[in-house]
Amino acid sequence: MDATTINLRHTPLAEWHRAHGAKLVGFAGWEMPVMYSGIVEEHMAVRERAGLFDVSHMGRLDVRGAGAEAFLQRVLTNDLARIAPGQGQYTLALNEAGGVLDDLIVFRRADGYLVVMNAGNREKIMGHFRAHADGASVELVDRSADLAMIALQGLKAPALLAALTPATAALPRSAMAEFAIAGETMLVSRTGYTGEDGFELYPPSARAVAVWDALLAAGKGLPAVSCGLGARDGLRLEAGYSLYGHEIDEETSPWEAGLGWAVRPEKGNFIGREALLELKAKGxxxxxxxxxxxxxxxxxxxxxxxxxxxxxxxxxxxxxxxxxxxxxxxxxxxxxxxxxxxxxxxxxxxxxxxxxxxxxxxxxxxxxxxxx
Amino acid sequence: MSVPAGLRYAKSHEWAKLDGARVRVGLSAFAVAEIKDVVFVDLPAAGTAARGGQSFGAIETVKAAFDLYAPVSGTVHAVNGALAGSPETVTRDPYGEGWMIEIEAANPEEAAKAFAGLLDEAAYAAHCTAQKH
Missing domain, CATH: 2.40.30.110 (Aminomethyltransferase beta-barrel domains)
Known part of the structure; x- marks a missing residue:
């Protein structure tokens, strides 16, 4: 074990990855599988069939309370008024200078919001949110430890998940709902980062391995392949998705990154709005x-x-x-x-x-x- | 996989095979086992100067590029052009069809001297074991 693997954090699936021959690397402070069988093989499995990714290293945050919506409208660039309960939205958090702090997905739930953020920006975003939230009307609950996050992605991913839970087939793109999968009720969103149809599942951490095994066993005849971060990066680049620290960072404006569609200045004030409009005027x-x-x-x-x-x-x-x-x-x-x-x-x-x-x-x- | 006898190795994992003033160069089985998904081997043209211990090319995988270092100084005498069309040969047959270049030293004595300065099989095996831990 070399020095770079010391003090890394582990997802609830870490032992499973190790036991199944994953090549492990440090990524954003986490020990994560970079590949199992080979990056190209895993990549093509997603394009042609289905792949399974442990993305539990990402941050998950519940935002609740009477002031939740006003708070999120202030720290995020997209307009929450455009989504109904059960829908998700791609959005950005900016600093006062209009630089991108992170790109995130926010889901509107019946009782609040679930915000999913990048692993590498977790501490930064949690701190930024806490600094701007009014404790009396906004409750921030970090769900990163008690919920795992598994992405099932690929051309045949909908058929595969429907084999376990038929009702998932009707979940619209970007939407989130609760489903019973492998005997466990959990949140499921029809989202992903591969350019394929697919889902992200948020089982309780204690059930992550059981759900992962059930998903692998579900694809009789067209089994899902376990995939690492290597394949995930190639898939997202082919799909043209931005990756924080690459296409976007604090020195890049949303328009420069081609993400202007996720910014809605007409919704009212938000952090970074003024600087952003100045940047836009300057070109x-x-x-x-x-x-x-x-x-x-x-x-x-x-x-x-x-x-x-x-x-x-x-x-x-x-x-x-x-x-x-x-x-x-x-x-x-x-x-x-x-x-x-x-x-x-x-x-x-x-x-x-x-x-x-x-x-x-x-x-x-x-x-x-x-x-x- | 059979490892041909009489090879010597650089710490950077290139193997070398001495033949008069010429040294054939490839990448060891240990190194190619660590590298998956080879997609491109970037080699110099014949006639290019090679300097011992300096990069003469690179092996590119999906994820990253790895420099290749010349074990001896001289002129690139021959290049394995077949790798342009089938770079994965390097992984399949690292000591045979997966060879990369032949470097011609100024004379056989210089080639032999540089070759003798490389690791023998036992020393290279120990080096690999140390790298794994």
Whole structure:
């Protein structure tokens, strides 16, 4: 055991991962499986059948009380008035300067809200929320420890979950409801981060292993494959989803990241609104570009983008796409002017020509458009 | 997998096979077992200068790129072009069809001297064991 694995936190499924041959890595302070059988195999299993991901490292927070809605409207950019009970919404939390603190999903429940945040931003967001919540009317309950979180994703994921609980088939995209799965009543949302149809399940932590086993056993003939964070990252990049610390951070505005649709300034005041409107009036400081590689070679985070003469930007995500069978990436070109033609990515000192692409890189036949 | 006799190894896991002034180079079975999903092997063109201990190329997996280091100095004499179309050969047959380049040293004596400075099989096995823990 090397020093980097000391003091890592463990999900309720950690022992299961270890016992089933997962390659484990430290991620955002957690020991998580990066892969089991191989990243490409797991990736294609999700695209063609179904995959199971332990995402219990993400933060889960209940927001309740008479002031809950007003509080969330103030700390989040999207407009909660647009969703009814049982629906979910992709949203952002900003700092006062309009930088993105995190991207989150908020579900409106009959008795309050469930907010799901990135593992790496958990402490930051919990602290930010506590600092802005009026304790008399808003109750914040961290559910991260008592609830696990399992993502079942893939072209055949709906059929697989319906084999256990037929009623799940009728759950609309982005919605959340309670279902009995493997003898346990739990929240289930029709959400995910792979560009495929699928679900996220929130069983009590003590039941996480039983639910995981039941899901693996459910797919007779088309079994779900256990997948690690390696496949998850490739799937989200093919689907064109932003990853915090890559496409979005405190130095990037939602518009620069192509996430302006999750910002509703017309709803009223929220933290970061004024700075954001100023930023928007000034125009973008950088422009996002998605690209595929024209030849062999794979772009990686932090490599330079070049116009052939000089460095013009930086790669924020890059990988080999198992579906396209070539290198794909997302980067930012500095400035608000026209993106130079003949863009290349500098890989080991050589400029590798790239072809600009629209997002997503891959569109699943199982998902008719639509972000999260 | 059969490991050919007479190979020597760099701490960075390249194997070397001496043949006169030429040294054939590949990546060890230990290293390729640690690397899954090889998608691209970036090799230099024949005629390129190689410097002992310095990077001559890279092996790219889905997740990351790993530099490849030349075990000896010289000129790249031959390149395994077949890896361009089937990079996974490196994983399947690391000591055979998965070879990467041949470096030609200035003369056989220099090649032999650099080769002798690499780890023998026992020392390399001990190095791998140490890396695993």
């Amino acid at each position: 973008p400081r950088k422009q996002q570009v998605a690209f595929t590689c024209a030849g062999p070679g794979i772009p990686r985070k932090d490599q330079a983008l070049t116009d052939g003469n000089q460095e013009v930007g930086i790669v924020v995500s890059g990988t080999f796409s198992p579906c396209l069978k070539l290198g794909i990436g997302i980067g930012y070109v500095r400035g608000g002017g026209e993106v130079p033609a003949g863009l290349g990515v500098v890989v080991r000192g050589r400029a590798l020509p790239v072809v600009r692409s629209k997002l997503p890189f891959y569109r699943s036949p199982g998902l008719a458009g639509g972000h999260p």
